[in-house]
Amino acid sequence: MSARTAADAATDTMSGAINQALDGALAEDPSVFLLGEDIEDPAGGVMKATVGLSTKYGRARVRGTPISEQAIVGTAIGASLAGFRPVAEVMLMDFFAVAMDQVANHAAKLRYMSGGRTHVPITIRTAVGGGRQFGAQHSQSLEGWLMQVPGLKVAVPSTPADAKGLLTTCIFDDDPCVFMETMSLLFTRGPVPAGRHEVPLGTAEVKRPGDDVTVVTWGWQVGEALAAAEAVGAEGISVEVVDLRTLVPLDREAILRSVARTHRALVVHAASQFAGPGAEIASLVAHELFGDLAVPVERLGAKYGPIPYSASLEVRHFPNRERIAQRLRAMVGSPSS
Amino acid sequence: MAVSEPGSVGVSLDDETALEVYRTMRRIRVAEDRIVRGIGAGELRMVYYGVRGQEAIPAAVSAHLRPDDAMVTTYRGMHDCIAKGVPLVELVAEMCGKVTGTSKGKGGPMHLSDPQSGLMVTTGVVGGGLPIAVGLGLAAQLRGTDQVTVVNFGDGATSIGATHEAANLAALWQVPVVFVCQHNQYAEHTRFSDYTRTERLAERFATYGMMAETVDGNSVPDMYDAAGRAVVRARSGGGPTFLECLTYRLGGHTFGAATDYMDVDELAKAEEDEPVARCRRWLQEERGIDEKTLSGIDEAAEAEVEEAVEAAKSAPDPTEDELQTDVFADPEAVPA
Numbered sequence: 280m281s282a283r284t285a286a287d288a289a290t291d292t293m294s295g296a297i298n299q300a301l302d303g304a305l306a307e308d309p310s311v312f313l314l315g316e317d318i319e320d321p322a323g324g325v326m327k328a329t330v331g332l333s334t335k336y337g338r339a340r341v342r343g344t345p346i347s348e349q350a351i352v353g354t355a356i357g358a359s360l361a362g363f364r365p366v367a368e369v370m371l372m373d374f375f376a377v378a379m380d381q382v383a384n385h386a387a388k389l390r391y392m393s394g395g396r397t398h399v400p401i402t403i404r405t406a407v408g409g410g411r412q413f414g415a416q417h418s419q420s421l422e423g424w425l426m427q428v429p430g431l432k433v434a435v436p437s438t439p440a441d442a443k444g445l446l447t448t449c450i451f452d453d454d455p456c457v458f459m460e461t462m463s464l465l466f467t468r469g470p471v472p473a474g475r476h477e478v479p480l481g482t483a484e485v486k487r488p489g490d491d492v493t494v495v496t497w498g499w500q501v502g503e504a505l506a507a508a509e510a511v512g513a514e515g516i517s518v519e520v521v522d523l524r525t526l527v528p529l530d531r532e533a534i535l536r537s538v539a540r541t542h543r544a545l546v547v548h549a550a551s552q553f554a555g556p557g558a559e560i561a562s563l564v565a566h567e568l569f570g571d572l573a574v575p576v577e578r579l580g581a582k583y584g585p586i587p588y589s590a591s592l593e594v595r596h597f598p599n600r601e602r603i604a605q606r607l608r609a610m611v612g613s614p615s616s
Numbered sequence: 617m618a619v620s621e622p623g624s625v626g627v628s629l630d631d632e633t634a635l636e637v638y639r640t641m642r643r644i645r646v647a648e649d650r651i652v653r654g655i656g657a658g659e660l661r662m663v664y665y666g667v668r669g670q671e672a673i674p675a676a677v678s679a680h681l682r683p684d685d686a687m688v689t690t691y692r693g694m695h696d697c698i699a700k701g702v703p704l705v706e707l708v709a710e711m712c713g714k715v716t717g718t719s720k721g722k723g724g725p726m727h728l729s730d731p732q733s734g735l736m737v738t739t740g741v742v743g744g745g746l747p748i749a750v751g752l753g754l755a756a757q758l759r760g761t762d763q764v765t766v767v768n769f770g771d772g773a774t775s776i777g778a779t780h781e782a783a784n785l786a787a788l789w790q791v792p793v794v795f796v797c798q799h800n801q802y803a804e805h806t807r808f809s810d811y812t813r814t815e816r817l818a819e820r821f822a823t824y825g826m827m828a829e830t831v832d833g834n835s836v837p838d839m840y841d842a843a844g845r846a847v848v849r850a851r852s853g854g855g856p857t858f859l860e861c862l863t864y865r866l867g868g869h870t871f872g873a874a875t876d877y878m879d880v881d882e883l884a885k886a887e888e889d890e891p892v893a894r895c896r897r898w899l900q901e902e903r904g905i906d907e908k909t910l911s912g913i914d915e916a917a918e919a920e921v922e923e924a925v926e927a928a929k930s931a932p933d934p935t936e937d938e939l940q941t942d943v944f945a946d947p948e949a950v951p952a
Contacts, residue, residue, distance in 0.1 A: 312758065339758060340758075344785065345781070345784060345785060345788065347784065347785060348781075349747050349777060349778040349781050349782075350750060350778070350781035350782050350784070350785045352747070353744075353746070353747020353748045353750065353751060353778065353781075353782065354747055354748075354750045354751035354754060354785065355751060356747070356748050356751055357688075357736075357747070357748040357749060357750060357751020357752040357753070357754065357755065357765075358752070358755040358758070359751070360686075360731075360736050360737070360748070360751070360752060360755075361686070361736075361751075361752055361755030361756070361759075362755065363755055363758070365751070380741055380744055380778065381744070381748075381778075384739070384740075384741050384744060385737070385739065385741075385744060385748060389729075390942050390943070390944070390945075391722060391942045391943055392719060392722065392723040392727035392729070393718075393719050393723060393727075393729040393731075393942075394717075394718070394719030394720035394721075394722050394723060394942060395720075395941070395942040396718070396719065396729060396730070396731055397729055397731055397737075398945065429943055430943055430944070432944070432949070453945040454944045454945055454949075480949070481948075481949060527949075527951065528948070528949040528950075528951070529951055531952075
């Protein structure tokens, strides 16, 4: 962050930062419009991310819709083919199951199927649950589904500043982007640069430097990894936390650069561990740095099973700071230095 | 809800336009016959979903459209593409997977697009195109242009959720979209009466709060009139229309597929009513068009199609550098 933007940064929640990005995009470009369930005032979105925008820009550009995920995404696709940059809201990521034909068979593939003669510059914002006792259908992290569909970009911010920057970049990107808004992070405050702020897709950020082991993670689990790093740091284990920020494009170099130095890698995510996104990253590290690894690459994802309701079970389903710390201790063994 | 009288004669269809409609229908018919012959002989290789029997619908609809009007269609859509003005040479090349095709051979017969002629999407997913058409319509509405979007689909698509989400939203927002349901009596391998108790689809869609009309889709004058009402309505801000165009699929689901679920007598009767010959008779008997004029159109269509097929056959395949291009705008973003 430059001195100037640092000086300009005020604090906001992630929800507020998302609102700032949407506001800025609507103000900057008449081809931007929003559509989704309950996004108009006074509701302003179930996560309050669109509060004030229909009042400011009118209901032609901030459009509430019926509960019709296929129509929401399909309408965004159609308008984008005609030169608009629609930002669609799919209220919860679990509802991608409803919208998936439009997402996977249409948005992701139209550029390719048309030989580059059409393209789909849409952004789909979606709230991601987990850890809030919303049960099996309102808590899923499904980024792995999206990574398996060539043609989709996937962004997952962990801070308000990254949320503003990544969302702005997604809106003005010429390909379909899914922007995941982690519910448990939406109302935590952090610095947010004023004015236009972009974070390039495919650029990870080291959220905490360290020497003994690299945690590769994103979204919700960044905070858990940082807390775990703090805890084991007190025991003499130096942890580097790499926040991928986008899964597609994937910043391979940032991952490899870190692990080449620490010789240990743990991938942490809220998505199901089995056949999850961590497998791709673990494979990358194992293949590229086989001879440099002090221990095998480890993964820590959600347990294989629907997400339980009971808080005492849910806390055991997802990774958390204690389990990450435990794994880090096991990987590093006796602390360095 | 208006239902047009069977056999009613269009008053607004002048001879010149009627001949244009016939020319389009003949080009479609000749293209299908040639492709089917080519596949059968092993000369051409593709998956082909026949359009025989449905030619009058897009030919009549497109007579009301401009190149800057948008169209969305489905895998059974070669007739729609030809009617909308997609150049035959590039169309056939795409169907053959050649680099000279509309999508450099990467889309194929189920995923044709040619934005220059307004063909924005061809989907292989039944019903998948309707929500996209609503978005194309919304774009015109937001810009304040008078462009119209036409979306084609079969009666089978009326059973899937996306269709109903799209119809409801289109009516709610009054977008300039014409829903052209080509009711060919079959949902893939299932007869209409075996998948719904609804008798008139137009009645079902009228309940969304849009104009809905049932029309003889094999009658050029009827189809021309109904499409004209719908397109004018959309163009003038009157909102969407659902057209239930009654026709008959004169073949199996795909080329070479079994047809044992089709009633032989019914199929024979439908063949007698097939729209290309019917239009030709109508032009001669009702409009007094001479045989020479019609033969001239027929022969020109044969020559044009043959030229397109020969060009496709001799065109090169796409090269390996195309494999991962057009995934994203930026090739750097494509994972290794």
